[in-house]
Amino acid sequence: DADVTQTPRNRITKTGKRIMLECSQTKGHDRMYWYRQDPGLGLRLIYYSFDVKDINKGEISDGYSVSRQAQAKFSLSLESAIPNQTALYFCATSDPDSTNEKLFFGSGTQLSVL
Amino acid sequence: AQKITQTQPGMFVQEKEAVTLDCTYDTSDPSYGLFWYKQPSSGEMIFLIYQGSYDQQNATEGRYSLNFQKARKSANLVISASQLGDSAMYFCAMRAEGRRALTFGSGTRLQVQP
Numbered sequence: 306d307a308d309v310t311q312t313p314r315n316r317i318t319k320t321g322k323r324i325m326l327e328c329s330q331t332k333g334h335d336r337m338y339w340y341r342q343d344p345g346l347g348l349r350l351i352y353y354s355f356d357v358k359d360i361n362k363g364e365i366s367d368g369y370s371v372s373r374q375a376q377a378k379f380s381l382s383l384e385s386a387i388p389n390q391t392a393l394y395f396c397a398t399s400d401p402d403s404t405n406e407k408l409f410f411g412s413g414t415q416l417s418v419l
Numbered sequence: 420a421q422k423i424t425q426t427q428p429g430m431f432v433q434e435k436e437a438v439t440l441d442c443t444y445d446t447s448d449p450s451y452g453l454f455w456y457k458q459p460s461s462g463e464m465i466f467l468i469y470q471g472s473y474d475q476q477n478a479t480e481g482r483y484s485l486n487f488q489k490a491r492k493s494a495n496l497v498i499s500a501s502q503l504g505d506s507a508m509y510f511c512a513m514r515a516e517g518r519r520a521l522t523f524g525s526g527t528r529l530q531v532q533p
Binding site: 338340345346347348349350353355361363393395397404405406407408409410412413415 | 423425428452454456462463464466469471510512514519520521522523524525526
């Protein structure tokens with residue numbers, strides 16, 4: 306089944322550590338996104354990429370970086386984690402040729418920064 | 420800028436009754452799409468329904484319908500015959516023409532009571 310896979314599912318880290326969240330997809334979609342979810346704030350866009358050579362900042366990109374290693378892989382890095390980056394992180398993909406270009410989400414990574 | 424507002428942080432409904440979850444949006448773009456996603460307690464994001472701004476009819480998908488009132492800039496989700504499995508967070512989202520990613524509201528937590 307074509308899917309969006311995020312690793313790890315859960316991660317606990319300490320302030321100041323560098324961590325990477327990984328996302329891979331078998332849907333063949335060019336467009337990939339990283340969102341974070343905080344209680345009461347919904348999902349907010351961190352970065353997005355429309356092809357391997359295209360990287361764009363979202364509304365809350367400070368403190369994050371991304372790498373699009375291939376069409377199927379899009380990783381999110383926290384260079385120096387801080388406690389207010391504790392959140393649920395989602396990777397998503399979309400197909401611009403579809404009728405509504407809905408997002409397909411991974412299962413999420415729950416990150417805790419102590 | 421585009422903005423999605425969900426004013427109901429939490430809602431209760433009796434099993435088998437209908438419930439309306441409110442969503443208002445703000446955009447200056449003439450062409451846009453509106454989405455609803457469901458997030459059960461397990462955390463995954465499930466696409467429910469889509470409405471395009473030029474669609475003449477309100478969208479329906481099984482027990483879900485979207486009450487689209489363009490002049491009022493509202494896109495309320497109606498769930499008919501609520502079931503216990505409908506208990507979840509519900510997010511309204513929008514993509515306006517020329518925007519490259521979905522903007523989400525803060526969500527509404529629905530609890531279905533037996």
